[in-house]
Amino acid sequence: MQSEVSYLGIIVRVIGSKLFVDISEDLLSSTPIIRGKLYKVGQIGSFVKVPLGSLNVYGIVTMVGSNPIATVMEDSSFPYGRRWLEIQLIGESIGLQGFQRGVSIYPTIDDEVHIVTDKDLKEIHATDSPSAVSIGTLASSDSLPAYIDVDKLLSRHGAIIGSTGSGKSNTVTSILRSLTSGLFPKSKIILIDPHSEYHTALKDYSKVFSIDDITNPLKIPFWGLSYNELALVLFDKKQAADTAQDISIQEKILEHKFGICDKLKSGSIAKEAVTIDSPIPFNLKKVWYDLYVEENATVDEKQDIRTAAYIKDGSDNDIIGSWENLVPPQFKAPGTSTLSPFIYKTNKILTSYLNKLQGKLKDNRLSFLFDVDDFDGETLDIEDLLGSWLNHDKPITVLDLGGVPFEIMDMVVGLISKILFESSFWGRYIPGFGRQRPILMVFEEAHSYLPRGGSSATVTGYASRSVRRICKEGRKYGIGALVVSQRPSDLDETILSQCGTFIALRLSNTQDQGIINAALPDNLGSISELLPSLRTGEAIIVGEAVKIPSRVRLPLIEPRPDSGDPEPSKAWKDVSVENPQFNKAIEFWRKQKVEKT
Ligand SMILES: Nc1ncnc2c1ncn2[C@@H]1O[C@H](COP(=O)(O)OP(=O)(O)OP(=O)(O)O)[C@@H](O)[C@H]1O
Ligand SMILES: [Mg+2]
Structure with a gap:
């Protein structure tokens, strides 16, 4: 076997699954040619083979050296000037069976070590698995x-x-x-x-x-979020504690969810099973509109919102605004305390919340999340x-x-x-x-939304929580x-x-x-x-x-x-567009929406 061209050397030391190989002095070149192919001996990460009868044990080269080296010096089997390899055993193949991870019989001193040829590599990597x-x-052999x-x-x-x-x-x-x-x-x-x-x-x-795609627009209905998550986007709230404002908004959202829960396309849900966090559609624009009316209305009959006192337009119609377009209704100025119209709600606490909500609903960048009127649970x-x-x-x-x-x-x-x-x-x-x-x-x-520790200064950890669940239970x-x-x-x-x-x-x-x-x-x-x-x-x-x-x-x-x-070396040679439409850039910035030209 030593006469084979693939012969590399013999084992001089075995520690657990680690071998030390003394490279043969007869191996004159570190790049022998075997069956017409050039091999490089001692490449870190390359494989070697220890034939033991019908069993072949395989290992990976993890270190290469030539004496003197501190750890090996003490070993008399490595006299000065000898070249050696450190090998980590990884698997074996027995007879006609293919390669398997793990080693059943460990090589010992004086066993021969051989270069792994393409034929062996093929055996190691071969697979008949239908899932492969x-x-x-392979970097070592591009065939x-x-x-x-x-x-x-x-x-x-x-x-x-x-x-x-x-x-x-x-x-x-x-x-x-x-x-x-x-x-x-x-x-x-x-x-x-x-x-x-x-x-x-x-x-x-x-x-x-x-x-921005017209044929396949990306829509992700906001109502899949829990209330706290939604409040984080809408009101920039950082903590989960509910304020009086949150409670008013939650009540209104629940009212809307109750209204649809028995008509849902995917199957009706009993009212009792609906919570503020259930992924049930509701119309956030309508929630804004309803709350706006309650917050700002003047009414003809005290405490009765059905008698809201709208201002009339030129054609004598009430100016009721529009929830679809987020246009608020207009109410008559209140009278004195005994004369109508009366102020419906005296304790106005929602004004800044409603302004923020309206702002977010109008934000073009968020339309994929909030402009999802079709996702109403029925359509x-x-x-x-x-x-x-x-x-x-x-x-x-x-x-x-x-x-x-x-x-x-x-x-x-x-x-x-x-x-x-x-x-x-x-x-x-x-x-x-x-x-x-x-x-x-x-x-x-993934580093931009799955940060270490689950959250960071800019990321709240919402994606991390969901992806962790996929990784643990998926x-x-x-x-x-x-x-x-x-x-x-x-x-x-x-x-x-x-x-x-x-x-x-x-x-x-x-x-x-x-x-x-x-x-x-x-x-x-x-x-x-x-x-x-x-x-x-x-x-x-x-x-x-x-x-x-x-x-x-x-x-x-x-x-x-x-x-x-970007390739400045090309772009800076000649200018293909002399006057770029800078105005478009500014327009898109202001609209917060890019249009492809
Ligand atoms: N297999 C490959 N062979 C040769 N060149 C490659 C190969 N893969 C990528 N490149 C070159 O490297 C460049 C960058 O590749 P790629 O965009 O995949 O990198 P990236 O790791 O995703 O970078 P980033 O972290 O910035 O997203 C490519 O434009 C291409 O020129
Ligand atoms: Mg990339």
Whole structure:
């Protein structure tokens, strides 16, 4: 065997699952050629093989050196000048059985160690699993495909991490395309896209919902929020304690919910079962209008709102305003204390709340949340929202949150996650839904709404709470999460700890590398030291969805996600538009609405 070209050396020391190999002096070159292919000996993260009869034990190179080295110096088996390898054992193959993680028989001193050739690599990575999908090639051999296991990725969740520009968005596109274009055309993936990057990259595979789109507008009915969450958006309230104003508003909202609960399209609900936080539609514009009337009306009969005293217009009609357009009614000035019209409500406490509410309802940036009059429970209900997201002929649904104001991004992602999780939870036995047709949710730019510790100065932790639930319990109800982030050390630790698979691209920050280090199994910590030197589009994949930790090269996908860097070197050479329409920029700013030209 020593005569084989793949012979590397012999084992001189074994500590637990760690081996030290004395590299043969006969190996003259560190780049031997085996069957016409050039191999590089001692690449960190590469594999070696220890043949033991019909058993082959495999290990990963974690350290390379040549004496003198402090730890090995004491060992007389490493005289000065010898080259050595440190190997971490990872698995074995017996006879014709394929590769398996774990080692049943440990090699010992004087056993031979061989270079792993492409033929062996093929055996290690080969899979006949119906849930395996090829996502790229092994970095060590571009003729060998790298597989991930979809079932494990979805049920044990995953994270794609890497510094900015390391290729995360390209990886997302590549993986989603591999999943949906080949083996799994019926997959259901919801992609949260905060920077409107995926319109073109996933064009043929997805239906995109965006705020300004006329055909597929993104609508997320506000009434899915609990009262406290809603108050946070509407009144910028930070604490949950209810004031007298909150109680008045809650009473009015409940009144509206009671009015619809027995007429709901998705099935009627008894009044007794309705609470202020039940996800039952109500019309917030009408709530504003009703409260406005009660707060400001003058009345002909004391204490009787039905006798509201409106001012008349030129055609002798009452000026009653309009709830749809948020135009307030106009009331006659009050008389003296004994003469009508009388002031209906003397203790006016809601004025500033109603002003804020009107302001939010008029805010164009929030229209996807509040301008949802069709979602009244009778015309449209949550079932229609789910239907539009999940029941179309494309496998991917992109929810483009590009126009969502930063300060409510957390709330919106939380609400989307809550709607999907709760529906999967309660609908878990319904054919074609829940466990029977699982959903993978992909959270791009997750650090901006899933911060470490659950909340931060700008984020209230609403999304973290919903996504944590998906990560902890989603497996049972058929909903999985894939979080994508450039700063794993800024990500919610519960969510990260629930991720069973890590796809780590180039990472330069040591804190971020530590996160991957902690996730690496089998004492393969030293592999994380490769992270800063990975090429763009190259990743180390570890965890449940791969057989063994692998260094993988992902293909560059065309058309690319819309995340390329600006190119001053091109743009500054010649000016294609001499006079840009600056007025449009100002107009859109004032309207708080971008129109594509
Ligand atoms: N697999 C790849 N092979 C070659 N080049 C790549 C690959 N993936 C990405 N790139 C290059 O890197 C650039 C940035 O990629 P990408 O937008 O995916 O990075 P990112 O990690 O998502 O960045 P950000 O954190 O800013 O969102 C791309 O425009 C492309 O030129
Ligand atoms: Mg990106």
